[in-house]
Amino acid sequence: MDTAQYLDIFLDESREHLETVSVKLLELEKNPEEKAIIEEIFRAAHTLKGMSATMGYNDLANLTHKLENVFDGIRYDKIKVSPEMIDIMFAAVDHLTAMIEDVAAGGDGTRDVEEVVNFLQILEKGESPKETAAPVAEKAAAGTSSGMAGLDEFEMTILGESKERGFSNFEISVTLTESCLLKGARVFMIFEILEKLGEVIKSEPAVSELEEENFDHSFTVLFVSKHDLEEIEEKVKKVSEVESVSVKLFSIDQFRSSQEEEKPEKTVVETEVQQPASEQEKKEAPAKKQAKAQQNKTIRVNIERLDILMNLFEELLIDRGRLEQISVDLNHSDLQETVERMSRVSGDLQNIILTMRMVPVDQVFSRFPRMIRQLARDLDKNVEIEITGAETELDRTVIDEIGDPLVHLIRNAIDHGVEKPAERAAKGKPEQGTIKLEAYHSGNHVFIEISDDGAGINREKVLAKALKNGVVTPEQGKAMTDQQINQLIMSSGFSTAETISDVSGRGVGLDVVKNTIESLGGSISIESEMNKGSVFSIQLPLTLSIISALLVELKEEKYAIPLSSIIETAIIHKEQIFHAHSKKVIDIRGKVIPLVFLSDVFEVPTIAEEESDYISVVIVKKGEKIAGLVVDSFIGQQEVVLKSLGDYLSSTFAISGATILGDGQVALIIDSNALVK
Amino acid sequence: MSQDKQDRKVIVFQLRDEEYAVPVTRVGSIERIMQITRIPRTEHFIKGVINLKGVVTPIVDLRARFGSEEVPYGDATRIIIVYYKDMEIGLVVDAAKDVIDIPESIIEPAPAVIGTVDADYIEGVAKLESRLLILLDLEKVLDKQEAALMQLDA
Numbered sequence: 001m002d003t004a005q006y007l008d009i010f011l012d013e014s015r016e017h018l019e020t021v022s023v024k025l026l027e028l029e030k031n032p033e034e035k036a037i038i039e040e041i042f043r044a045a046h047t048l049k050g051m052s053a054t055m056g057y058n059d060l061a062n063l064t065h066k067l068e069n070v071f072d073g074i075r076y077d078k079i080k081v082s083p084e085m086i087d088i089m090f091a092a093v094d095h096l097t098a099m100i101e102d103v104a105a106g107g108d109g110t111r112d113v114e115e116v117v118n119f120l121q122i123l124e125k126g127e128s129p130k131e132t133a134a135p136v137a138e139k140a141a142a143g144t145s146s147g148m149a150g151l152d153e154f155e156m157t158i159l160g161e162s163k164e165r166g167f168s169n170f171e172i173s174v175t176l177t178e179s180c181l182l183k184g185a186r187v188f189m190i191f192e193i194l195e196k197l198g199e200v201i202k203s204e205p206a207v208s209e210l211e212e213e214n215f216d217h218s219f220t221v222l223f224v225s226k227h228d229l230e231e232i233e234e235k236v237k238k239v240s241e242v243e244s245v246s247v248k249l250f251s252i253d254q255f256r257s258s259q260e261e262e263k264p265e266k267t268v269v270e271t272e273v274q275q276p277a278s279e280q281e282k283k284e285a286p287a288k289k290q291a292k293a294q295q296n297k298t299i300r301v302n303i304e305r306l307d308i309l310m311n312l313f314e315e316l317l318i319d320r321g322r323l324e325q326i327s328v329d330l331n332h333s334d335l336q337e338t339v340e341r342m343s344r345v346s347g348d349l350q351n352i353i354l355t356m357r358m359v360p361v362d363q364v365f366s367r368f369p370r371m372i373r374q375l376a377r378d379l380d381k382n383v384e385i386e387i388t389g390a391e392t393e394l395d396r397t398v399i400d401e402i403g404d405p406l407v408h409l410i411r412n413a414i415d416h417g418v419e420k421p422a423e424r425a426a427k428g429k430p431e432q433g434t435i436k437l438e439a440y441h442s443g444n445h446v447f448i449e450i451s452d453d454g455a456g457i458n459r460e461k462v463l464a465k466a467l468k469n470g471v472v473t474p475e476q477g478k479a480m481t482d483q484q485i486n487q488l489i490m491s492s493g494f495s496t497a498e499t500i501s502d503v504s505g506r507g508v509g510l511d512v513v514k515n516t517i518e519s520l521g522g523s524i525s526i527e528s529e530m531n532k533g534s535v536f537s538i539q540l541p542l543t544l545s546i547i548s549a550l551l552v553e554l555k556e557e558k559y560a561i562p563l564s565s566i567i568e569t570a571i572i573h574k575e576q577i578f579h580a581h582s583k584k585v586i587d588i589r590g591k592v593i594p595l596v597f598l599s600d601v602f603e604v605p606t607i608a609e610e611e612s613d614y615i616s617v618v619i620v621k622k623g624e625k626i627a628g629l630v631v632d633s634f635i636g637q638q639e640v641v642l643k644s645l646g647d648y649l650s651s652t653f654a655i656s657g658a659t660i661l662g663d664g665q666v667a668l669i670i671d672s673n674a675l676v677k
Numbered sequence: 678m679s680q681d682k683q684d685r686k687v688i689v690f691q692l693r694d695e696e697y698a699v700p701v702t703r704v705g706s707i708e709r710i711m712q713i714t715r716i717p718r719t720e721h722f723i724k725g726v727i728n729l730k731g732v733v734t735p736i737v738d739l740r741a742r743f744g745s746e747e748v749p750y751g752d753a754t755r756i757i758i759v760y761y762k763d764m765e766i767g768l769v770v771d772a773a774k775d776v777i778d779i780p781e782s783i784i785e786p787a788p789a790v791i792g793t794v795d796a797d798y799i800e801g802v803a804k805l806e807s808r809l810l811i812l813l814d815l816e817k818v819l820d821k822q823e824a825a826l827m828q829l830d831a
Contacts, residue, residue, distance in 0.1 A: 311731040318728075557715065602717035643733045645716075645726065646764050648819075653718045658726060658733045666714040666728050 007103075010055050012300060014100045017044040018093055019366060021067075025089055026369050028074075032081035042071045048096070057109040060099050066120040067092050073124055088119045090370070155201055155222070159252045162224045167198070170225065170232060171250040175218040180241040183213045189239045197232055198225025217243070222250060303396060306357055313346075313353055314641050314660060320346055321662030355393075361439045361448070362390035364403045368410060368437060375414050382421050382432040383414055389439035394446050398540055401520055402448070405513040409450045409536050410435065412510070417454030417534055427531060429453065445522075446542055451535040457528035459485050466491075486526040490514045518673075521547070521564065547642055549659070549669065550618065551635035554604045558667040559631075560640055560659055565672045567619045567626060569634060574613050586617065586628055593619060596675050597630045601654065622676035629675060642669065683781035689810060690757060690770040692739055697770075698779070698803070698810045705758040705765055707773050710750045720824060727767060729758065736767040742818060743798075761819045779803045784812065797823070 024041045031037060045068045052060035067089065073079035095113050103109040159169050172194075176186055187210045194200055203210060203221040210219055225232060233247045320343060327339040369385050376383040394402070418424075418433035425431055436451045459482060466472045466488050472480070480488075490510040517524050521541045528534035541547065541564070549560035550569070570588065577584050577595065584595045595617070598604075617628040640659035645652060656671035687698035688707070713725040713736055722741035726733045736756060740747050753772040758765050787799035800812040817823050 315731045318731075604717070645733060646735060647762070648735045648764055648766060648821075649716060649719065649723070649726070652716055655716065658714070660728045660731065660733070664728055665712050666726050666733055668714065668716065 006055070008302075009300065010051055011100060011104050014048055014051060015097075017048045018097055018100065020044040021048075021093055022090070022370050023366055025086055025093070026373065028081060029083065029086045035075070038071060038075050042068065042075060045071060052109075057099070057103060059110045059113070060096065060103075063092060063096060063099075063113050063117065063120075066117055066124070067096075070120055070123045079123060085123055088116065088123060090374075092116050092120060156252065158201055158224070159222070159250075167224045167226055168229075169201075169250040169252060170223045170229065170247050171220060172223050172232065172236065173218060173220045173244075173246045174236060175243045175245075177241045177243045178217060180217070183215070183217075184211050186239060186241055187211065187219070190236055190242070193235050193239065194221065194223055194225075194232075197227050197235065198223055301356075303357075306353075310353055310357075310641075313349065316346060317350070317641075318660060318662060318664050322664075354395075357396050358393035359396050359399050360391050360393050361399065361402075361446075363399055364406060365390045365437060365439070367403075368406070371407065372410065372414060372435060375411065379414065380420060381414060381418055383418050384432055384434050386434060386436045387438075388436070392439040392441060392446055394540065395542065398446075398520055401516060402538075402540065405516045405538075406448070406450070408510070408513050410437075413450060413452040413454065413534070413536075417452035417456075419455055441542075446540045448538045448540065449535055450538075451533060453533040456530045456532055456534055457486055457489065457526070458530065462486075462488055482528075483525075486528055489526070490524070521562070547640060547669075548637060549640045550637055551640075551661075551667065552598075552616075552618065552631040553633045553635055554599050554602060554631055555607055557602075557604055558635065558661065558665070559598070559602075560638075560667050560669045561618055561620065561629070561672060562656075562669065563637065565620045565622070567621050570617045570619065570628075571614050572617055574615060577615075588619070588628075591626075593626055593628045594677075595628045595630055598670075599630075599632070601675065620672040620676060622673045625676050627672075627676040629670070629672065640667075640669070684778040685781055685784070686776065686778050687810070687812070688757065688776055689774040690755065691772040691774055692743075692770055693745060696774065696808060696810050697739075698812050699757070699759060699815060701776060703759050703761075703815060705760060708756040708758060708767070710754045710756060710769070720821065722824065724769060727756070729765065729767070732765065734758065734765050734767050736769060737819065738769040739818075740769070740771075742824065743795075759815055759819075761815060766819060777805070779805065779810065787811075 021041050021044050024037050024044070028034065028037045028041065045064055049061050049064040049068055052058075052064060070079060070085075070089070074081060079085070092113075095111060095116055099109040099111050102111065162169060174190060176183055180186060191200060191207070200207075201222040201224055203219060205215050205219060209215060223232070229247050229249065233245050236242065236245045236247075320339075323339050324343065327335045365387050368387070372383055372385045375381075413435050414433075418435070419427070419429075421431040424433065434453050436449070438447075438449045438451075440447055462485050463472075463477050463480075466485075467474060467477055471488060471491050490513070514524055517538055517540070523539050525537050525539075526534060527537070548563040550563060550566060551558055551560050553559075572586055576586055578587065579585070580592065584597075585592050586595060587593075599606075616631050616633055618631060618634075619626060619628050640661075643658045643660065645655065645658055654671050654674040655668045657669045658666050659669060661667050686701045688701055688704050689696055689698050691697075708727075708729070711727055713727055715725040716723060716735075722738050724736045724738045724741070726735050728734075738747065748771075750769070755770055755773040756767040757770055757773060758767050783805065784801040784803045786801055787796045788802070798814055798818050800814040803810045803812065
């Protein structure tokens with residue numbers, strides 16, 4: 001089968017299933033008795049196994065299979081959940097993730113997983129990995145005499161349904177003679193006979209093991225058939241070298257009650273009605289699909305296609321602008337009405353296209369609980385995470401970029417923020433520290449806050465360090481507000497932890513975090529109180545693709561200035577311009593603002609024009625600093641679609657991108673950060 | 678002669694009184710001259726950007742790139758959109774002539790100096806009946822570092 005076309009879907013879905021397994025494992029650690037969680041993990045692992053086997057990634061399928069076996073054991077209380085066990089499970093999930101990424105990178109998904117497989121097998125036997133540290137040789141099938149070890153939900157369903165449809169369930173135990181040489185061949189013959197009579201649901205040991213002769217002399221199969229007991233026994237006995245065959249009716253109810261007394265599940269009534277086998281098969285498939293469809297009613301669309309859709313839509317917008325102009329010029333009422341209606345529809349369309357690109361921040365958040373658990377264990381700290389607002393939506397491009405900065409901030413909070421349990425107890429705080437991760441919408445922005453109840457930022461320490469590193473002078477330091485001090489930790493070359501740890505503290509992080517967030521058009525602020533904790537608050541634009549901007553004119557050229565950086569606009573008489581340190585400045589409400597003449601900065605070709613006595617100034621901010629950008633005239637505020645200038649022009653001074661105006665012209669977007677000094 | 682598998686299909690365009698060629702596989706489209714938005718403080722041969730079906734596309738003036746005298750754009754002026762490192766870039770040329778097949782066998786290495794263009798930017802020349810086609814090496818023509826070097830030489 002050519003599976004290449006399914007690769008993307010396979011990768012996407014595998015990642016999703018692994019994600020589910022990760023998340024649920026964490027929950028399981030907290031609620032080891034919760035069967036619903038195990039069911040969900042099991043289902044995810046099972047699907048993953050099936051998919052990877054279909055795609056031909058056998059290593060992936062094998063490891064998942066081992067994982068699945070352990071979950072199976074947990075399900076039937078053969079295995080107890082312990083933190084060590086969860087660690088091994090996570091290690092297995094890590095391996096699986098690495099394999100998937102290998103496949104994504106064009107590899108074949110193979111990987112040396114012997115160690116973790118051994119551990120999983122130890123777990124599967126219900127032993128604690130601590131007691132048996134040495135790897136144990138492969139012997140997956142434990143004791144065939146005890147009959148069926150466990151059935152998964154799918155098998156249960158088939159067995160349950162078979163009865164409704166008139167099939168009988170049999171448990172057939174076959175023992176081959178001691179002298180049997182070709183056990184595999186005998187097994188094959190027996191299976192061939194059985195396949196003619198009905199359907200093998202499960203075998204102990206598994207069929208693959210049987211074919212490889214990985215069993216002593218006996219095996220058991222669960223078998224669904226419409227033939228009677230004697231007939232089956234008779235036919236199986238005809239195979240030579242079979243010592244004994246015992247066929248007995250298998251009762252699913254008894255099996256259930258014996259395996260899981262506490263698990264409430266509806267029982268299936270046994271009836272005897274005849275039904276051909278093929279129909280039964282048909283029934284299985286839809287039953288499984290239905291369960292899946294209910295989970296998620298979405299389709300996957302390549303983000304590139306959404307980009308193309310967006311581009312096409314923008315072209316439409318440009319034509320709409322033209323059409324509006326024409327209808328005004330012609331003053332034809334029918335035309336005007338139609339154009340107005342079209343404008344409304346395209347406005348709705350724009351909203352839909354934009355929301356299609358939005359994804360919940362959960363995509364980023366969901367990986368944090370596990371990371372925090374691991375970090376806290378590594379650092380001997382007791383930390384819990386609380387997540388709220390994971391459903392808050394952000395543009396896909398922002399989501400892709402925001403992961404790393406958040407990871408850094410969380411690591412920072414655990415490493416520098418939350419104290420060790422003993423220290424916390426001494427301060428009269430609960431031993432368990434809490435990190436809160438909160439996301440919410442506000443206006444055209446999304447806020448993400450990371451707060452901890454740890455030590456807070458130590459003003460003295462930060463200041464001492466800043467002085468030592470020459471970031472500030474002693475005079476400056478004294479005058480600084482707490483807020484300004486807090487901002488200092490985001491300047492480069494900063495690390496206040498006394499010992500540099502693996503986790504954070506190389507001092508290269510927080511300024512990178514700040515830069516990344518600012519490059520996304522967002523901002524970050526810190527609030528902190530000694531011994532109470534700190535809050536890092538990130539403000540992000542809802543979408544990167546559409547921004548509000550002020551359009552301005554420089555001679556005949558049009559430029560856009562993002563509204564987010566503008567404080568106000570002003571028209572000022574030339575006489576109000578002063579000179580200070582050979583620079584032109586203006587005084588607005590007692591504040592001296594340096595002027596930047598954009599026509600000079602951008603070397604706009606001059607055209608003969610009568611000099612006006614007034615100048616138009618756009619006052620912009622960059623952090624605490626402000627500057628006045630001098631333009632020729634204001635055109636007005638407009639929502640513009642942000643376009644990249646592309647790699648060829650990426651390093652253009654003071655230009656952050658471009659947009660296409662209603663008349664189809666390209667206008668450049670000014671990066672005022674580069675102009676404020 | 679078009680049966681020859683070694684043919685190379687090229688787009689021929691005019692710059693001054695010379696004919697140049699680029700492979701059709703590298704050409705996205707040929708556009709008439711349109712509104713170009715100037716990009717401040719960039720290389721002198723980058724004339725700006727255009728709106729090419731919703732994509733902001735940089736425009737390189739080949740006359741300026743090769744250091745020859747620039748003329749106002751006219752009716753014949755064309756923008757040839759070429760692919761370069763996963764990007765689309767527009768080349769301003771005096772006129773687009775035609776699409777022809779050049780047999781690989783008649784392509785010769787570039788002589789040291791030919792016309793206006795430095796041999797470094799030329800992949801080869803092809804003599805075709807009465808015409809002389811200069812095959813441009815787009816990688817080098819569009820490489821900004823190459824351009825910076827040329828500025829130094831001048």
